[in-house]
Amino acid sequence: xxxxxxxxxxxxxxxxxxxxxxxxxxxxxxxxxxxxxxxxxxxxxxxxxxxxxxxxxxxxxxxxxxxxxxxxxxxxxxxxxxxxxxxxxxxxxxxxxxxxxxxxxxxxxxxxxxxxxxxxxxxxxxxxxxxxxxxxxxxxxxxxxxxxxxxxxxxxxxxxxxxxxxxxxxxxxxxxxxxxxxxxxxxxxxxxxxxxxxxxxxxxxxxxxxxxxxxxxxxxxxxxxxxxxxxxxxxxxxxxxxxxxxxxxxxxxxxxxxxxxxxxxxxxxxxxxxxxxxxxxxxxxxxxxxxxxxxxxxxxxxxxxxxxxxxxxxxxxxxxxxxxxxxxxxxxxxxxxxxxxxxxxxxxxxxxxxxxxxxxxxxxxxxxxxxxxxxxxxxxxxxxxxxxxxxxxxxxxxxxxxxxxxxxxxxxxxxxxxxxxxxxxxxxxxxxxxxxxxxxxxxxxxxxxxxxxxxxxxxxxxxxxxxxxxxxxxxxxxxxxxxxxxxxxxxxxxxxxxxxxxxxxxxxxxxxxxxxxxxxxxxxxxxxxxxxxxxxxxxxxxxxxxxxxxxxxxxxxxxxxxxxxxxxxxxxxxxxxxxxxxxxxxxxxxxxxxxxxxxxxxxxxxxxxxxxxxxxxxxxxxxxxxxxxxxxxxxxxxxxxxxxxxxxxxxxxxxxxxxxxxxxxxxxxxxxxxxxxxxxxxxxxxxxxxxxxxxxxxxxxxxxxxxxxxxxxxxxxxxxxxxxxxxxxxxxxxxxxxxxxxxxxxxxxxxxxxxxxxxxxx
RNA sequence: UCGGGGAUCGUCUAAUGGCAGGACGCAAGACUCUGACUCUUGCUAUCUAGGUUCGAAUCCUAGUCCCCGAACCA
Numbered sequence: 001x002x003x004x005x006x007x008x009x010x011x012x013x014x015x016x017x018x019x020x021x022x023x024x025x026x027x028x029x030x031x032x033x034x035x036x037x038x039x040x041x042x043x044x045x046x047x048x049x050x051x052x053x054x055x056x057x058x059x060x061x062x063x064x065x066x067x068x069x070x071x072x073x074x075x076x077x078x079x080x081x082x083x084x085x086x087x088x089x090x091x092x093x094x095x096x097x098x099x100x101x102x103x104x105x106x107x108x109x110x111x112x113x114x115x116x117x118x119x120x121x122x123x124x125x126x127x128x129x130x131x132x133x134x135x136x137x138x139x140x141x142x143x144x145x146x147x148x149x150x151x152x153x154x155x156x157x158x159x160x161x162x163x164x165x166x167x168x169x170x171x172x173x174x175x176x177x178x179x180x181x182x183x184x185x186x187x188x189x190x191x192x193x194x195x196x197x198x199x200x201x202x203x204x205x206x207x208x209x210x211x212x213x214x215x216x217x218x219x220x221x222x223x224x225x226x227x228x229x230x231x232x233x234x235x236x237x238x239x240x241x242x243x244x245x246x247x248x249x250x251x252x253x254x255x256x257x258x259x260x261x262x263x264x265x266x267x268x269x270x271x272x273x274x275x276x277x278x279x280x281x282x283x284x285x286x287x288x289x290x291x292x293x294x295x296x297x298x299x300x301x302x303x304x305x306x307x308x309x310x311x312x313x314x315x316x317x318x319x320x321x322x323x324x325x326x327x328x329x330x331x332x333x334x335x336x337x338x339x340x341x342x343x344x345x346x347x348x349x350x351x352x353x354x355x356x357x358x359x360x361x362x363x364x365x366x367x368x369x370x371x372x373x374x375x376x377x378x379x380x381x382x383x384x385x386x387x388x389x390x391x392x393x394x395x396x397x398x399x400x401x402x403x404x405x406x407x408x409x410x411x412x413x414x415x416x417x418x419x420x421x422x423x424x425x426x427x428x429x430x431x432x433x434x435x436x437x438x439x440x441x442x443x444x445x446x447x448x449x450x451x452x453x454x455x456x457x458x459x460x461x462x463x464x465x466x467x468x469x470x471x472x473x474x475x476x477x478x479x480x481x482x483x484x485x486x487x488x489x490x491x492x493x494x495x496x497x498x499x500x501x502x503x504x505x506x507x508x509x510x511x512x513x514x515x516x517x518x519x520x521x522x523x524x525x526x527x528x529x530x531x532x533x534x535x536x537x538x539x540x541x542x543x544x545x546x547x548x549x550x551x552x553x554x555x556x557x558x559x560x561x562x563x564x565x566x567x568x569x570x571x572x573x574x575x576x577x578x579x580x581x582x583x584x585x586x587x588x589x590x591x592x593x594x595x596x597x598x599x600x601x602x603x604x605x606x607x608x609x610x611x612x613x614x615x616x617x618x619x620x621x622x623x624x625x626x627x628x629x630x631x632x633x634x635x636x637x638x639x640x641x642x643x644x645x646x647x648x649x650x651x652x653x654x655x656x657x658x659x660x661x662x663x664x665x666x667x668x669x670x671x672x673x674x675x676x677x678x679x680x681x682x683x684x685x686x687x688x689x690x691x692x693x694x695x696x697x698x699x700x701x702x703x704x705x706x707x708x709x710x711x712x713x714x715x716x717x718x719x720x721x722x723x724x725x726x727x728x729x730x731x732x733x734x735x736x737x738x739x740x741x742x743x744x745x746x747x748x749x750x751x752x753x754x755x756x757x758x759x760x761x762x
Numbered sequence: 763u764c765g766g767g768g769a770u771c772g773u774c775u776a777a778u779g780g781c782a783g784g785a786c787g788c789a790a791g792a793c794u795c796u797g798a799c800u801c802u803u804g805c806u807a808u809c810u811a812g813g814u815u816c817g818a819a820u821c822c823u824a825g826u827c828c829c830c831g832a833a834c835c836a
Contacts, residue, residue: 006775006776006777007775007776011778030836031836032835032836034835034836064836066835066836067835067836070835070836122834123833123834126834127832127833130832131763131832132763132764132832133763133764133765133831133832134763134764134765135763135764135832136763136764137832164834165834167834168834176763177763177765178763178764178765178766179764179765179766179831180764180765180831180832181831181832183832186833186834188834189834190834191834205834207833207834207835207836208835208836209836211836212836228767228768228829228830229829229830229831229836230830230836231766231767231830231831232765232766232767232830232831233831234766235766255767257768257829262773310774310775310785310786311774311775312774312775312776312785313775314768314774314775315767315768316767316768316769316775316828316829317767317768317769317828317829317830318773318774318775319773319774320773320774320786321772321773321774321786321787323773323786323787324773324774324785324786324787327785327786327787328786330798330799331799334798334799335799339796367794367795367796367798367799368794369794369799369800370799398797400797401797409795410795411795411796412795413795443795444795453795455795455796455797456794456795456796456797457796458796520796520798522796522798523796523797523798524796546796546797546798546799547797547798547799548797548798549797549798550797578763578764578765579763579764580824580825581823581824582823582824611813611823611824614823615822615823640813640814640815640822641814643813643814643821643822643823644813644814644815644821644822644823645814645815645821645822647821647822648779648820648821648822677815677816678815678816681779681815722781725781726781730781732780732781732782733780733781734780734781734816734817735779735780735781735816735817736780736781737780737781738780738816738817739779739780739781739817740780742780743780749816750780750815750816750817751815751816751817752816753816754816754817755816758816
């Protein structure tokens, strides 16, 4: 059931399915109901639900509501609404709180088994005992309480006998672990707080690291996908599951990079600041990155899903160009938004030569290439409004709109020409024009006298058009990374990210436009009818501008953050460099005299460099393997294979499992030329994987084709264009041909194939 | 006693020892009753240095840079 899309998560699932570790896929999207969902969550939703959809599995919406003091039903509602709006149907809507009884039962079991204890240290003391990144922690003085006492205290914690913070339940793991998360992590804390779902029943609440794996286990989640910052938590996730099972399906956690987007901020705290300081108009202000805001802005769910597909899934931290989002929005709207005419900042144009009648012009709702039917009637009555941008007293050379002496077409209507200024406002902006209408120019007909039409401009009928308030939204921040540079991110707010235009006019057909309907105002941009619209008072939000080559060419792009000065973080000082592998090997030898002896002995072997010796004598298993193999094989050959080739064959299997005599046999065959190196690599992989004896594996090798020429010619014949490219100089294709031949003749001597292919291709 | 991750066109991402590919972007051109859309063509990348190999983005070694981890948050 492998899927075409390629990302590391789906690779893992394909492997799991192929290996029979799972027969179905179960995922979950586990938000904490403590805020509104944003575009970052949208990515997670698309991954979690998307994976389930691709493999016909399930995906639960599960509220990770283990901290009653931060959570609220308001968020619960908005989250589910957002998920559904995005187009995903949860297989189930669940609450961690509903598992509290089971979690508590398992906690008592951990206590009973001596794997958890009640600790009376204060939070400061706990922190102190935990040690630091580079120093081990110390055991809590309460670590060795008896099972009976622990059980009694735990029960009394839940009975409400102790105040908040008095005691915690901790896992008894390892205070000296290099992973801070494993230094006796907290499992439960006391919270006398009302929970939005479980009410006042519980006096103790589980911590994320305890609750989350159990939730996954209880629900039978197969692939628990989260973000990179939880990598360190995985060891604890596994510990909890392994010490509470058995689980019918044992979940595994996988981490992917979270979404970072240009020109915005995503952290809950910063978003809250924007709302609280009224720098935006609430959580659904169309400039916000929340899903509610994007919905109000006019982004469609399909566009957001397309964006999430476009950016992919990987483990590398990255920052996505907001232009990609904008592309997806435009691409979606181009196919879905009907075209209408509207003018943002009107100039009135009196048309000389018009009959005075009102004529209805037919205008299609979509351009031909979109291929959707429909049209509407647009009234035309001799007085029109055009956009201020479409008139220039003194136009630049490439100007394609109205100016003195120019002829332009009114979209879907007549050509006009001979425009002259009638009136200006005090600032000098033109407010009224008079122009001549060229009759008999509808239907795309050009003026009979052969005048050139410079362009097509949009317009509305002065008499019948509707007033509309237009809200022009743009990126909230002026810089791509408002959080960088150490300063206050608010300094980078763009004050012109919202511009309200009050005098705009749209064509009469929009009188009945519904709230939430999306339109393209031709040549202006895409707009949505906002919920603030009242009868007779239309409000439209600009979703996004049209792509505009003209401005791109003239407006210099915002320069990238000038000085990417290294972040001076205080943490850096407390982070001494870790030891290198070389140091570890040296230390191992210092500790282990036997290893040290091996090192000096094998350093003296012929063909063994100091680097080889260091690598081979870094641990006992490797050293032992090498020594054993080198008894019957040239040391240099043994060293190269053990150092360079064995690791790949090994993967995660420990080197100690490799049978030295079998490896030696293999290398002897390589040395005497009876087994070519490329075939030997395949045999080595099998040797490690299956543990079968070399002799058997070797016999199973298909005999290499004696005559390679036919095989090579067949490949060349099958790929004539590649052969031509190769002859034309694309020598990189040599590898392609060799690869193809090797596929048809496994076990062949690749070096010989390589030479032969080169000969045949001339 | 530090540990865990990561680095491929400007950006995002693919290639699981065998053609460095796609998308966004950018540039030029075509088309056009939207300076839109569409189409064509082009642009640009394997962090560095060694090694193994017929062949390395991929395996080995050394180095560089970036991210995460010491809440009774998730």
